[in-house]
Amino acid sequence: MSAPEIIFDEVSKFYGEVLGVNRVSLRIPPGITSLVGPNGSGKTTLMNLMTGLVHPDRGRISVRGLSPRDPERLMRITGYATQYDAAPRGATGFEFVSTSLLLWGYSSTDARKLAWAALERVGLTEAASRKVAAYSKGMRQRVRLAQAIAHDPDVLVLDEPLNGLDPVVRAETIAMFRDCAARGRHVLLSSHVLQEVDVISDQVILIANGMIIAEGRIRNVRDEIEEHPSQFLIRCSGAPRVASLLFERDHISEVKVVDDRNGLLVMTRDRNQFASALNDIALAGHTIESVVPADENVDALYEYLIGGQR
Amino acid sequence: MSRDFRIRQIWTIARLELRRVFFSRRSFWVYGLALFPAVIFTIAAIAMTYESRTNNSAGAISPALLDSVREGERVEAVIERLGKPIRDVERTRRLREDDDKEETEVVSRWLRYWDGRRTANLHFRDGILETKWVRQIVSLERQRDAYNGMFHYYYLKLAIFFGCLGIFMNLFRGEMLDKTLHFWLLAPARRDVLLGGKYLAGLLAATIIFGAGAALTYVAMLWPVDASEARVFLAGPALTQILRYSASAILACLGYGGVFLAAGLLVRNPIIPAVVLLAWESINGFLPAVLQKISVLYYVQSLCPMPPPIDSGAPLLIRLFLAPAAPAPWPVALIGVCALTAVVLYFAAQAVKRLEINYAND
Numbered sequence: 001m002s003a004p005e006i007i008f009d010e011v012s013k014f015y016g017e018v019l020g021v022n023r024v025s026l027r028i029p030p031g032i033t034s035l036v037g038p039n040g041s042g043k044t045t046l047m048n049l050m051t052g053l054v055h056p057d058r059g060r061i062s063v064r065g066l067s068p069r070d071p072e073r074l075m076r077i078t079g080y081a082t083q084y085d086a087a088p089r090g091a092t093g094f095e096f097v098s099t100s101l102l103l104w105g106y107s108s109t110d111a112r113k114l115a116w117a118a119l120e121r122v123g124l125t126e127a128a129s130r131k132v133a134a135y136s137k138g139m140r141q142r143v144r145l146a147q148a149i150a151h152d153p154d155v156l157v158l159d160e161p162l163n164g165l166d167p168v169v170r171a172e173t174i175a176m177f178r179d180c181a182a183r184g185r186h187v188l189l190s191s192h193v194l195q196e197v198d199v200i201s202d203q204v205i206l207i208a209n210g211m212i213i214a215e216g217r218i219r220n221v222r223d224e225i226e227e228h229p230s231q232f233l234i235r236c237s238g239a240p241r242v243a244s245l246l247f248e249r250d251h252i253s254e255v256k257v258v259d260d261r262n263g264l265l266v267m268t269r270d271r272n273q274f275a276s277a278l279n280d281i282a283l284a285g286h287t288i289e290s291v292v293p294a295d296e297n298v299d300a301l302y303e304y305l306i307g308g309q310r
Numbered sequence: 311m312s313r314d315f316r317i318r319q320i321w322t323i324a325r326l327e328l329r330r331v332f333f334s335r336r337s338f339w340v341y342g343l344a345l346f347p348a349v350i351f352t353i354a355a356i357a358m359t360y361e362s363r364t365n366n367s368a369g370a371i372s373p374a375l376l377d378s379v380r381e382g383e384r385v386e387a388v389i390e391r392l393g394k395p396i397r398d399v400e401r402t403r404r405l406r407e408d409d410d411k412e413e414t415e416v417v418s419r420w421l422r423y424w425d426g427r428r429t430a431n432l433h434f435r436d437g438i439l440e441t442k443w444v445r446q447i448v449s450l451e452r453q454r455d456a457y458n459g460m461f462h463y464y465y466l467k468l469a470i471f472f473g474c475l476g477i478f479m480n481l482f483r484g485e486m487l488d489k490t491l492h493f494w495l496l497a498p499a500r501r502d503v504l505l506g507g508k509y510l511a512g513l514l515a516a517t518i519i520f521g522a523g524a525a526l527t528y529v530a531m532l533w534p535v536d537a538s539e540a541r542v543f544l545a546g547p548a549l550t551q552i553l554r555y556s557a558s559a560i561l562a563c564l565g566y567g568g569v570f571l572a573a574g575l576l577v578r579n580p581i582i583p584a585v586v587l588l589a590w591e592s593i594n595g596f597l598p599a600v601l602q603k604i605s606v607l608y609y610v611q612s613l614c615p616m617p618p619p620i621d622s623g624a625p626l627l628i629r630l631f632l633a634p635a636a637p638a639p640w641p642v643a644l645i646g647v648c649a650l651t652a653v654v655l656y657f658a659a660q661a662v663k664r665l666e667i668n669y670a671n672d
Contacts, residue, residue: 015668053492053667069663075498082496084669086489088330102322103497105315 004064005029006050006155006186011059013045020045021210024059028188031181031202035190042210043190044083047157050188051080063155064186076104079148083159085140087132093119093143094128097150104151118150119143121176123169138164145173156180158189162196174200206301214301221301228304229253229267231294232274237287239264245284249277265294319499323507324514331477331515336484340476343469344523347460351530358448358534365424365447368396373425379442385419385434395432397422427536448534450543454551455619457531461524461555462618466562466610467591470520474566475584477516479574481508482662489669502659509571509655516563524559528552551615558613561647565606568651572658575665603638609646612637 006028013020021042035043048054050061052068052075061067066074087096098115106114119128122142127135132143141164148156156177162170177187177200191197197204204221206214214221236242243255243264251270258265268274282288294300331337375392389395400419406412419434427448433441446452485491494504532540532548566587573583591607602608611618617637638646 048667051496053495055666072498072500075496080496082492084489084492088490088493099326100493100497103319103499
């Protein structure tokens with residue numbers, strides 16, 4: 001049996017005359033998937049569409065085989081920490097998490113236990129009895145996360161979940177995402193912190209102006225962008241000499257000697273020929289200490305794909 | 311999911327929502343609307359009790375003596391027969407009856423007597439009794455009429471109407487403004503279940519608030535009435551009256567609640583449906599019988615124990631506006647409001663299924 005997926009099939013959403021997303025088709029497998037795009041690109045719209053907070057004007061959405069128009073079954077397996085900062089007036093952190101669990105059909109006792117467990121996971125037990133309205137931004141972020149994970153969902157949807165978290169909680173939260181992903185669950189998150197996305201995501205979805213411009217594993221996405229030369233950072237001795245040798249090759253478009261003169265930043269249009277050239281240079285007696293891709297990260301992909309739109 | 315589970319969800323939603331409805335800052339004025347008549351009746355009761363006590367301390371005469379006073383009697387004869395009045399005020403005025411005549415001096419004297427239940431205000435002009443005005447300070451009949459008028463014209467037409475507007479419109483619209491509606495939409499509950507839970511919360515809150523207001527007003531209405539008279543009334547028709555007033559108040563909350571809940575989902579500005587419905591309910595008396603039945607007020611007034619009082623001296627247009635349609639039998643009234651509510655809730659359920667979170671536009 002194939003793994004359950006989140007499917008967007010030719011989905012479009014307009015807010016009046018304003019485009020939300022346009023003809024989005026996606027198949028998102030379990031694991032950690034990051035939605036990356038500039039403000040207003042359609043990330044939140046995609047999340048709202050898959051949780052039924054907004055409805056598509058065209059197309060079909062399926063979340064592990066369930067329709068967002070069936071919240072009774074969908075939200076049983078889904079937890080969504082939205083970007084909306086408001087909380088029910090007067091509710092404490094504990095009430096905020098536990099009362100929502102009552103709607104899942106848990107008894108008061110079970111709801112209390114699950115709420116404490118969720119608050120513990122996000123490090124909010126000490127502030128649990130304080131009103132959410134008095135929380136800091138980071139604490140409100142955490143309490144929303146606690147509410148989303150409290151019923152142990154199969155699909156976790158998180159809008160900018162790492163904003164405002166301190167380093168310790170951030171690391172614990174990322175570990176929690178990884179744990180969920182390892183158990184075959186979906187973790188779909190949006191983030192502006194590209195380095196973070198790079199580190200934690202199994203795959204990325206790059207979105208701009210309501211359209212998907214790339215999706216998949218970061219490496220695969222990078223490979224698909226043929227028009228942009230690949231960048232490599234080479235650590236070697238005799239960098240100027242190695243640079244001149246590389247320049248003799250047709251596929252090399254640019255070589256820069258790095259500031260300490262013990263390395264080169266190379267741009268190539270053909271990764272295979274580049275590997276072969278490096279082999280030749282090494283055989284010719286030059287010491288190549290390391291070669292690492294310099295643009296296999298979301299920052300670079302973002303720059304290549306979205307460019308000036310950021 | 312089983313039906314039992316959904317019913318439990320409706321109850322859970324209603325319980326969670328009730329606290330917000332009762333303690334929302336947006337709902338506080340509803341308490342004012344509901345309790346205003348109780349406050350007025352209480353103030354009136356205190357005033358009546360105070361007046362009775364003051365009069366008693368000044369001395370009461372027998373009812374027969376009070377009734378014996380006739381217009382045309384001289385003031386000295388009245389004082390000699392009835393004794394010292396509880397109030398005696400004399401004033402002299404100069405009057406000119408025609409422009410060309412000289413001014414004449416007129417002596418007016420007001421005496422007040424008290425027989426334990428009634429006051430008689432006697433106005434003497436130049437020592438001759440000109441007018442006699444007898445007023446019973448506390449009258450059960452008058453109190454009941456006052457309550458009935460208050461219930462029809464204030465409670466049903468204004469307080470419950472605008473109270474339900476405030477409570478039920480806020481169930482969805484208020485959460486949209488607070489940007490908290492998404493919490494409900496992200497619960498594993500069908501949208502119509504959510505609607506049912508919120509409607510139940512609104513209905514319970516409105517029923518409790520206005521039921522308590524009406525009951526308190528009823529108590530305040532009976533407070534100044536003579537204890538023995540009140541006991542007889544309570545043992546007799548009072549219970550039926552209270553039940554019928556309560557039933558019509560609950561039905562009004564049921565009907566107006568449904569209408570305003572649907573309106574809150576279908577339109578953004580609550581003023582528009584409120585004005586339209588208020589206008590519709592106001593002109594209801596002029597409409598053909600079939601159209602009259604498409605009204606909440608028609609059914610709930612049918613359940614009241616007494617028709618709305620209309621002052622025979624009021625202008626014709628006012629009387630036409632206030633005139634109620636021929637009342638429906640109580641089972642028809644009950645079924646009528648329930649059917650009307652079911653229809654509007656059906657449309658509300660369709661609207662809530664299409665509901666989207668778009669706080670930026672609300």
